[in-house]
Amino acid sequence: MTSLPQPSDVKLGLVIDLDICVGCQACATSCKEWNTGGYSAPLSDHDPYGADPSGAWLNRIHAYEVTTDTASKTVHFPRSCLHCEKPDCVTVCPTGASYKRAEDGIVLVNPDTCIGCKLCSWACPYGAREYDHDDGVMKKCTLCVDRIYNETIPEEDRVPACVKACPTGARAFGDLGDPDSAVSRNVAARDGFNLLDEFGYEPVNKYLPPRFNSVTPDQVLPAPSEPVPASNGSAIENLFAWVDRALSAKG
Amino acid sequence: MHPAYSVILFTTASGAGYGLLFWIGLAEAFGAMPGGRWIGFAMLTVALALITVGLLASTLHLGHPERALGAFSQWRSSWLSREAVAAVVTYIPAGLLWLVWLAGVDSGATPALGVAAAAGAGVTVYCTGMIYAALRTIRQWHRPVVPVIYLALASGTGALLLGLMMALAGFAVVWTLFAALVSLTAAGLLKLSYWQQNDGDPGRYTAEMATGLGHLGTVRPLDPPHSMPNFVMREMGFSVARKHALTLRRTVLICLFGGPLGLIVLSMFTPYDAGFMAIAVLAAGIGVITERWLFFAEAEHVSMLYYGAARA
Ligand code: SF4
Ligand code: SF4
Ligand code: SF4
Numbered sequence: 218m219t220s221l222p223q224p225s226d227v228k229l230g231l232v233i234d235l236d237i238c239v240g241c242q243a244c245a246t247s248c249k250e251w252n253t254g255g256y257s258a259p260l261s262d263h264d265p266y267g268a269d270p271s272g273a274w275l276n277r278i279h280a281y282e283v284t285t286d287t288a289s290k291t292v293h294f295p296r297s298c299l300h301c302e303k304p305d306c307v308t309v310c311p312t313g314a315s316y317k318r319a320e321d322g323i324v325l326v327n328p329d330t331c332i333g334c335k336l337c338s339w340a341c342p343y344g345a346r347e348y349d350h351d352d353g354v355m356k357k358c359t360l361c362v363d364r365i366y367n368e369t370i371p372e373e374d375r376v377p378a379c380v381k382a383c384p385t386g387a388r389a390f391g392d393l394g395d396p397d398s399a400v401s402r403n404v405a406a407r408d409g410f411n412l413l414d415e416f417g418y419e420p421v422n423k424y425l426p427p428r429f430n431s432v433t434p435d436q437v438l439p440a441p442s443e444p445v446p447a448s449n450g451s452a453i454e455n456l457f458a459w460v461d462r463a464l465s466a467k468g
Numbered sequence: 469m470h471p472a473y474s475v476i477l478f479t480t481a482s483g484a485g486y487g488l489l490f491w492i493g494l495a496e497a498f499g500a501m502p503g504g505r506w507i508g509f510a511m512l513t514v515a516l517a518l519i520t521v522g523l524l525a526s527t528l529h530l531g532h533p534e535r536a537l538g539a540f541s542q543w544r545s546s547w548l549s550r551e552a553v554a555a556v557v558t559y560i561p562a563g564l565l566w567l568v569w570l571a572g573v574d575s576g577a578t579p580a581l582g583v584a585a586a587a588g589a590g591v592t593v594y595c596t597g598m599i600y601a602a603l604r605t606i607r608q609w610h611r612p613v614v615p616v617i618y619l620a621l622a623s624g625t626g627a628l629l630l631g632l633m634m635a636l637a638g639f640a641v642v643w644t645l646f647a648a649l650v651s652l653t654a655a656g657l658l659k660l661s662y663w664q665q666n667d668g669d670p671g672r673y674t675a676e677m678a679t680g681l682g683h684l685g686t687v688r689p690l691d692p693p694h695s696m697p698n699f700v701m702r703e704m705g706f707s708v709a710r711k712h713a714l715t716l717r718r719t720v721l722i723c724l725f726g727g728p729l730g731l732i733v734l735s736m737f738t739p740y741d742a743g744f745m746a747i748a749v750l751a752a753g754i755g756v757i758t759e760r761w762l763f764f765a766e767a768e769h770v771s772m773l774y775y776g777a778a779r780a
Contacts, residue, residue, distance in 0.1 A: 219542045235681075245693070269696055277693035279774060281675075285685035292681060296693075296774060305604065311549035312538035330538050333531020335703065336548055339469070342605045342673075344700040344771030353531020410680045413673060416604070416770070424680055 219310040221303065222319035228394035229321045229360055230300050230421035231377065232404055236428050237387035240280050240293030247382030248276040248297075248358075256359045257328055261351040273347040275358040276379055285429070292427050295388070297379075298345040298358035299412060299420030300324050305340040315355070322394070322421055323362055326355045342416050365390070393421050469606065470706040471764035474529040479596060480625075480756045482522025482555075483618065486589035487626020488515035489562055491647060493586030496565065497579040502639040509569035511633050515626075516562060523555060547602050551595035558588030593622045600763075607780070608666045608767045617658045621724075621756060624651035628728060628752050631735070632745040640739030645732050652732075652752075656725035659759070663717060666766070671779040678773035689776045704769035708762070716762050724755025 252275055253260040262272040276297040283290045300322055307315050307324060314331035317324045326337070326346075331354040338346040338355060346357045361377035364370065374381060380388045391400030400423075403409070409423035492512055495501040501508050527533040540556070542549040561584035568575050597615025604610050627648035634641040675689075676682025697705070708716075731748035738744065770780045 220545045240691075270694070271696060271698070273699065274694070277698070279689065279693050280691035281679055281681065281687050282690045283681050283685045283687055290684070291690060292679075294679060305602075308545040309548065309599075309602070311540075311542050311546045311552060312535070313542050314538070330535060331532065332535045332539060334529075334539070334548065336546075336599070338700070338703065339603055339769070340605060342678075342770040344704065344769075344774055347699045348531070348703070350531075350699075412680050413678045413770070413773075414680070415673060415677050426681070427684070429684065 219307050219313050219315055221307055221317055224302055225319055225322045226394050227321045227392050228300075228302070228421045229323055229365070229390070230393045230400075230423070231297070231360075231380065232389045232391070232393070232400045232409060232423045232425065233295055234387045234389075234407075234425040235292050235294065236425060237385045238278075238293040238295060238383075239385055239387075240278050240291075241384060242278050243382045243384055244295060244379035244388060245274060245276045245278050247378045249274055251361060251364065251378035252356075252359065255361070256363045257326070257349075257354075257356045259352070260356060261349045273349045273356040275345075275347070275356060283427070288429065290427060290429060295379075296343065296345070296412075297422075298324060298341075298360075299343060299418075299422040300358075300360060302419035302421060304418045306337040306346065309336045309340045311336070323360045324357070325359055325362065326357055328352070328354045331355055342413055342418065343420075360390075393423065469764045469767040469769060470703050471761045472529050474525045476757060476760045476764070478522040478526035479618075480522075480753075480760050481525065482519045483593060483596070483622040483756070484625040484629055485515045485518030485520075485522060486558075486593050487622035487624065487651075488518065488629050489558070489626070490586045490589040490623060491627055491630050491644065493562075493565070493582035493584070493589065496582030497586070499579070500641075500643060502634070502641055503637060505569040505572060507637055507639075509566065510637075511630065512562065512566050512569065514629070514633065516559075516566060519555075547595055547598040551592060551599060554588060554592040554595050558585060558592050561585040561588060589622075590619065593618050605770045606767045607669060607671055609763075611662065611665060613658055613662050613665070617655060617662060620651050620655035620658060621759070624648055624655050624728075625752055625756055627651055628732075628745070628749050631732070632742060632749045635735070635740065635742035635745050638740060642736065642739065645736055648748075649729060649732050652725055652729055656721070656729075659720070659725075671768070671770075673770055673773060673780050675773045675776075675778055678770075689774075692775070700771055701775055704771050705775060706765060707768065708765035713762065713766055716758055716765075720755050720759045720762065722755070723751045724759055727751040727755070 249260055260273045264270050279294040281292045281294055283292055307317050312330050312332055314327040315337045333353040335348050346355050349356045365375050376390045380390045389400050392398045393401055404423045407425040409425050411420045527536055539549055539552045543553050561581045565581040568578055594615050597618030600609040601614040627644055631644040631648055634644055675687045679687050681687050728748040728751055731744045735744035768780050773780050
């Protein structure tokens, strides 16, 4: 059924902290690794180490440069399906294969009924859906629906693979429909925002803004002074201190 | 947007087929069909063949054509599903009319069947246009004029075909020429307005909005997420150089509108000579395929904001 359900109270989604993300791609590779064996398995992967790699990825990490009058900043920018509240990617689907779950708001493609017409990918402004030419069906982020409710894996693993993999803690998973959840509180505290809010699909996933350094390049910075370790007065310490001074003076 | 040849073939061939069906249906309803039933039968066969070839071509670009039955289920929300339903429903009156003419039974129902077939043809083409016009992600398509252009072009190309076949059969049916004249003129003017609207619209959305980083400064892509183009870039990122687009627009104006309109007027003075109409059909065929290719190639998708487009 591709008509949208009544908005659910539970809105599962991700919060991505652009201030922390370092663009390491761990979430993207981990996503691919889990999902090529998961709900939408397999994810096509052609010539992965060759000259012309191609394939379906559900999470992609861009890097942008943000420039102000005085400074530029690199922002690593993970982008995946935002599990929107009012997305046309669901309503345009002729088969009902593209649907939004009434119970938790996850947007999924049923790989058994999708005819591969690609219309849903045309309706997504975020470029979040990728057609799998091998399978002939559309692939997209499932929010790891096969992990988060999976009772056969340890409880601490019941989060999306990307969240589990992120080494910096830039990704958080939770219920954005609950204003008291940790993710919602963090979004409120950090001025979390929607991507392309103007478009009106009402994404569930939120992004936290990068902070600009308080130091800008036109400020003159004091030369870093090297801390001189206090000597304990022993002969060997004095020798090292003398060698160090002698070498520094030459350098 | 990437112009898929199957979709171009589908929308142009079945568009002309539905246009032809529309005019045959109306002609039958108003008793304006010259000649015996075999003339009608032959022309209806051509219309149904064009429609069927188009529909089959459209399933070629599906990943799973064998599951196509599912596409009839979501007519409540999906224009693609509505199009599928309308296409199949239209086969009922059109097929019955075809059978009645084939069997030669003297049935009083043919005018009603004609009206129903004509209405079905119109609805189906309208749904095709709405598949594109409903997509808010592509500003060039998201315009009320888009389904009207689809209708006018189907009507124009269908009437041209009808005029050619009538002339081949030795009938001087001036109203088919007028139908083609009016439809193509309307389509041409609407298409000019469509291009004008698009040329004056740089797009409402920016890379700053897409990334949500606009309050910090201007945004430009630094590193793409991958070393080679992905599906989204190939499908949504296809674009045609402005210079080529202008050449192709001129081709459309000449082949689809100017040329055929002149030839129609000429053939009004030589009604039994199919020569002018044959050239007009040929030119319009080239023109409408070019028009459809451009329709895709000039369309820009909002998702390209993540891949370097400044506006969309
Ligand atoms: S991000 Fe795209 S695919 Fe995901 S729900 Fe929103 S519109 Fe649909
Ligand atoms: S590609 Fe599949 S999920 Fe997407 S609109 Fe077509 S049938 Fe629906
Ligand atoms: S794993 Fe974390 S830090 Fe690495 S790219 Fe993904 S979100 Fe950014």
